[in-house]
Amino acid sequence: MSLALVRARAVDGLAAPEVMVEVHLANGLPTFSLVGLPDTEVREARDRVxxxxxxxxxxxxxRRITVNLAPADLPKEGGRFDLAIALGILVASGQVQGARLDEYEFCGELSLDGSLRGVRGVLAAALAAGRARRNLVVAADNAHEAALARTVCVRPAAGxxxxxxxxxxxxxxxxxxRPPAQAGxxxxxxxxxxxxxxxxxxRALEVAAAGGHSLLLFGPPGTGKSMLAQRLPGLLPAMDEAEALEVAALxxxxxxFDPGDWGRRPFRFPHHSASSAAIVGGGASPRPGxxxxxxxxxxxxxxxPEFDRRVLEALREPLETGVVTVARARRKAIFPARFQLVAAMNPCPCGYAGHPxxxxxxxxxxISRYRGRLSGPLLDRIDLMxxxxxxxxxxxxGAVPGETTAVVRARVAQARxxxxxxQGVANARLEAAAVEAYCMPDSAAANLLREAMMRLNLSARAYHRVLRVARTLADLAGVERPSAAHVAEAIQYRRGFEERRRTGA
Known part of the structure; x- marks a missing residue:
């Protein structure tokens, strides 16, 4: 048999499109041709294989060896096709039986001694292989990660x-x-x-956790802003298995990927010198940011305010849509980005404006230039300040310790x-029509909100965000409809920062 077909998977965002590795042996001068839009790492597979x-x-x-990675218009990257290429050559040359190839997909990089190394993006490949009802052969280093898919039979191999x-x-x-069910x-x-x-x-941290709201903490250095932010993931409810799989796949x-982080909500804290590509995602072969x-x-x-202005403005669309599209000349990748933003800043460059x-x-x-680094459209998308x-x-x-994370988490779980x-989603994710349906307060609260809009010059987006926060406050209180007290508290979470921006205090 001079032709062999072996299945593998490419990387394209969270998708893992199928790649058919076609190997053909022909008579002629010995050559090894690799076609199908391979990048440099894939072309180097000739020597590794x-x-x-x-x-x-x-x-x-x-013999004359031709390896085609189909479809030809899909860019291929990494060493993930090494195992499939080697098996194709061995099957086409009659050294390995190919009767069972249709049952399997293969993913792994080959060392020069024939052992298998792990590659990135295996979980996405495992999910796709499970949907195709095929077994997946991977390196032992990737076996635990691939088994998280549960719908696929994973077979680890040493080489x-x-x-x-x-x-x-x-x-x-x-x-x-298969790994045990995800823990809390x-x-x-x-x-x-x-x-x-x-x-x-x-209190603001609890409200942010209960409704999935974005949060801005401002104050002098050393007051506990970072401490508060670090404790937010512990207040959030546990992820379901579908959410945990999405996080692990990214x-x-x-x-x-770290198996020890399975089921834990991510907490990312990039340095303010990070580039737009690092925050949003990018690269010649797009990766998540x-x-x-x-x-x-x-x-x-x-x-x-120390982040680059272009980086901050790039956050605006993902905050609204929950996805980010990284477009390049030859390809486009879509990554989910349903994150909860927590930001911290000082009131001025030296940090002590208003300090007692x-x-x-x-x-x-x-002070005006420092605060002016944050645009109005970005601040409009932050619910709590x-x-x-x-x-x-x-x-x-001498203060008595406050409530523990476990106590607050229980209230957050009830509100969620x-x-x-x-409504099936957190309050922060409600669309405008859903806000009108689920978040409208009583008449006294509506009058209060109308007056606040005029005094604070709130935009339509800020108006809807105040209503969402009021709805969360009502959920924490266990009442059916937001009252004037809930609306007043929601307004207060925007009022202080907005007034300080206008007055420069």
Whole structure:
């Protein structure tokens, strides 16, 4: 048999399109041609495959070898096709039986000694193989990750010899055991009780967790803004299996998957010097950025005004849509980005504007330029803006510890359950029509909101966000309809920051 067909999977965002590795042997001068839009890493497979075949005690055929990676218009990258190419050559040359090839898909990079190395993006390939009802052969390093798919039979292999022995019927590859059901999260994270004082900020953190709202913390250095942000993932309800798979698949694409993080909500905190590609995603072969790696979790941007303006403006669409599209000249990748934004900033460049005990050294013009780095459209997309003032000595030393993460998480879970039962999504994700249906307050609250819109010059987007926050406050209180008290509290979460921006205080 001079022709062999072996199935593999490419990487294209969270999708893993099927690639048919077609290997043809013909008479003529010995050559090894690899076609099908391969990148440099794929073209280098010729040398890896040749060495792996010979060191595994097989004969590398001295014939004209043509390997086609179909479809030809899909870019191929990485060493993930090495195993499939080597098997195709061995089957086409009659050294390995090909009767069972249709039952399997293969994913793995070959070492020169024939052993298999893991590759990134295996979980997406496993999910696709499960939908196609085929077994997936992977390197042992990727076996635990691939088994998370549950719908696919994963067979880990140490190297090329083990895979060939399996296809020849000499020794079966083992089946990877499926991992146990996902456990709850947050129990081992930092506890909210560690934060002393800051009752208003703790309340805002609970509201943000209950409704999935974005949050901006502003105040002098050292007041606990980062501590509060780090405790938000522990307040969020546990992910279901579909959400956990999405998160794991995204981290697998970036080569960051850790089995110990299975079922935990991500918490990402990029440095303010990060580029737009690092935050949004990009590259010649598009990879997910920080906003996608924060999917179903928290993206914490400390020192918010220090980020590049283009980076901050790139957050606007993902905050609204929950997806990000990375477009390149030859391809386009779509990544989910349903993250919860938490940002922190100082009130001025020196950090001490409005501090009761330390004087500010900044001029009004410096303060205005510093705060002006945040555009109105971006701030419009942040639901809660809360000041975190400098704590007093008594608050730090003598204050009674506040509620623990477990206590607050229980209230958050009840509020989220009400939202799921009523509308099927968190309040922060409600569309405009759904806001009108589920978030409209009573008449007294409606009058209060009308007056606030005029005094604070709230945009239509900010108006809807106030209503969403009021709906979350009502859910935490266990009432059916937002009242004037809920609307007043929701307005207060925007009022302080907006007034300070206008007055420069």
């Amino acid at each position: 040749r060495a792996a075949i010979t060191t595994s005690c097989f004969e590398f055929p001295a 090329l010899l083990a895979v060939c022995a399996h296809l020849n019927g000499h020794e079966e590859l083992p089946l990877q055991a 999260e947050g129990e081992n994270g930092p506890d909210l009780a560690d934060v002393r004082g800051q009752l208003q900020a703790r 981290h697998s694409l970036d080569g960051e 920080e906003i996608s790696l924060s999917h179903h979790g928290v993206l914490f941007l400390d020192e918010l 005990r330390r004087p500010c050294r900044c001029t009004p013009d410096q 809360i000041e975190v003032p400098a704590p007093t000595h008594d608050e730090l030393v 359950a009400r939202q799921q039962q009523r």
